[in-house]
Amino acid sequence: MKRNNGGKRVRHIILWMCLALFFSVGGPAQAQTNNRVHVVQSGETLYRIGKQYGVTVADLYRLNPSARQGIRVGERLVLPAGAGSGASSDQEFYAVKKGDTLYSIARRAGTTVKELMALNSFLKSPDDIAAGMIIKLPGYSSGVSSSPEAKRVEPAAADSLNGIRLETVSGGATVYSLVKGTAWSEEDFYRYNPQVLERGLRAGESVFLPDGSIPNNLAARSVVATRPSTGSGTLDVVLALPFRLDRERRFADYYEGFLMSVLDAKREGRDINLYVYSCDDVEMPSTKVAISNLPDVDLIIGGVSVSTIRQLSELARYKQATYVIPFSSKEVASSLSGRVYQINTPAALLYDQAAERFIQTYGSYHVLFVNPMPGEEESPFVMALKNRLRLAGSSYSECVSSDFMSGEDVSRQSLGHLRMVVVPSSSSLQAARQVLSAIDSAQEDLTESSVVTAFGYPEWQTYASSLGRQMYRAEATFFTTFFIYPRDSAYQRFSADYMKWFGHGTGNTFPRYSALGYDTGGYFLRKDKGSDSAYKGVQSLLDFGGSASGTMSRGVKSNQGVFFVRYNKDNSVSRF
Incomplete structure (x- = not known):
């Protein structure tokens, strides 16, 4: 596993961009002006040498008759009068070897560390070099360095530059x-x-x-540096998040949770290479270059702003990789193409899926909608649910909020219905409190065969601290994409391991970013190619293989996983 946040790997990758900006036509041959000769380098041809010095092949044949039978590496070719100085008078390159320091390279090349750093702007300090890098050396118009040891500096391999x-x-x-x-x-x-x-x-x-x-x-051929492959089963993963702007540690928590999923996958025998980059809008240009130069990429996860999401999507398509949007719930995915997965479902798709699950769960219930109080807005989910109920031919009715304030109101609204589920049309705390308090007041007056319960919204899990007693007594249920039940054994194991590894808790945000990172890795690091089976994590239900409503466009898939969370009268919680 490799972590790369502007470290040696990024510098090694940026090297290739610098190389593209620095080198020009011509090999690293050294022209000696005293005798006007050119020393043949590996891979050179007479045509190439003539082009380098601005002379014709016929001129070279005239001064070097034996060249008609071919040329050999190391052979000295006489150049005609007036020949150009050759590319090597302007620049040379050196492939850094294990044990090299910038000081030792400068000493052997007859220059200074300061001059080498000026020629290679990607070097921010003398310690920034690593084996395999190619750095630019100062040119020598005479072909001979001022240092007697300069010839010991070998140029980069010909197949890397020619x-x-x-x-x-x-x-x-x-x-x-x-x-x-x-x-x-x-x-x-x-x-x-x-x-x-x-x-x-x-x-x-x-x-x-x-x-x-x-x-x-x-x-x-492709000559970009490659690392040894560990086998066809290796999964090369990029995680790109705006760590520089992470004042609330949301992305750090996500990264730590994701690392735990990598560890789990490795324990199961998966071979994973992980590359981590920071990618806010300012850092994105350099991050794009780094990712584009990785030899292999199978999976890219990240992006928060619309701009970074679109750019990472383009990179994934270019690298033929799967792209995962972990945070944004905007419908930006509808403008993307390729293998794109969106974890945080846009509201419209989430409501349709929740409405479909509602009908499956409450098919035998009468549905009562309690319209919003003055100043509150009706949730878009209510419109989606009413449309589904009409299509299914299910029974439902509506009442104004003032008609559902007491136990008597509940009894009156439930007359003629053995089972009734009450849905407040607003997701606010005030609407939840009104509905749950009224149902709680009616508990003593309901017959044993009568059932009145409540159904609500993802926000209800944040109301449990103040409305928990009423939620348990009404056996209230709500829908959500993310939910953590602290008594769940899987979450308790995750929480204990997380504390052991990182020395702090999993957080208290909604959703918990540490668990989101863990669940994302749990799904995509184990995912079989071409399979989109559902996955139940410690916080998330990830399901990209359900009805067509989850496919946004051109292969882009949004998570259709919706939990129903029920607070039971025995003070337990069911997540299904």
Whole structure:
């Protein structure tokens, strides 16, 4: 498991963007101006060398007759008078090796740490280098460093730098039109040109493409650094959240809960690589580059603002990964495409699903709606429920709030109905208190065969501290996507482990972000590809495979999991 919040992994990835910005056509060959010769490097051709110095192949043949039979690595080719200085006079690159320090590299290259940091702006301190990085070295117009030890600094491998050409983007060009006819895929193009992924193609700017003039061009392959694969079953996961703005520790709690789910999955034998980034609107550009350069991504979780959600969705589609929106309940997902899952269901879809479950649960009950008090608004759920009741041919009636104030009112409204469920049309605390108090007052007057209960909203779980007694006596039920029952054994195990690992409790927000992170990981880290079976976590019911109402558009799925929570007369709580 790897945590990457601007650490070495991010720097290693940003390296490739810097490389794309720094290097130009030409290999790391060193031209010696005294004898006007060029030392042949691996992968070079006469055409390539001629292009580098601005001379023709015929000129090279004239001064180097043996070259007609081929050239060898290390061979010295005489250059014609007037030949250009070559790309190597302007720049060189060095592949950092294990044990290197910026000081040792600077000493061997005949320069200073300060100059190396100025040439490589991604280095924020001398300690920022890591094995595998490629850094830019100062060029030497004479081909010879002022330091006698400079030749010990070996340039980066030829297949990492050679074989690339610059092309100016013309008006109307697309990524497809640029790579068409080359050996590159669109993914290869974005790896060499990550700035295009962020801001799109711009006419007049230069982009990198493979040089088709070079036989067996190694740069036509993807040369982005890759880590050893641990097997086909490895799951590469990105978690991207705005940690920089996390004043209330919501995202830190979510991350800690998610880490616990990773641990559980690893105990079950899953091979998981986790990459963690901060991604508010300001940090998103650098985070996009980092994620786009990861060798493999199977799952991206994160995004809070509309902008970051859309950008992470585009990245997931580009990487052919699944994308999960963990927090937002806005209908932004309807504008996305690809394999997108939204945990926090938009209200319209949640109400439809809750209404369908209501009819299944209370099919034999008469439904009484108590209309809002003056100044209160009717919940959109009531409209959805009434529509479902009409379609099902179920019995329901309405009364004004002033007609449901006492036990006598309850008895009168329930006449002729053995079973009645009362639904306040407002989700407010005041409406809940009125309905529950009236039902509680009527308990003594109801016959043994009569049942009057109440049904409410997700907010009711926050009212339990003040209305708990009435909720138990009325056996009240409410619908919700998230619910934690402290006596539940699964939650108690999670809470104890969380305290042990992180030294603090799971929080008291609604929902609890620690449990949300744990449940999200529990579902998606164990999820079989192509399967959307329901998953009951310690707080969440995740179900993306139900009725068509949960599919928003173009494959985007929103969570249809809805709990019904019932407070029973024996002071227990049922979650079903």
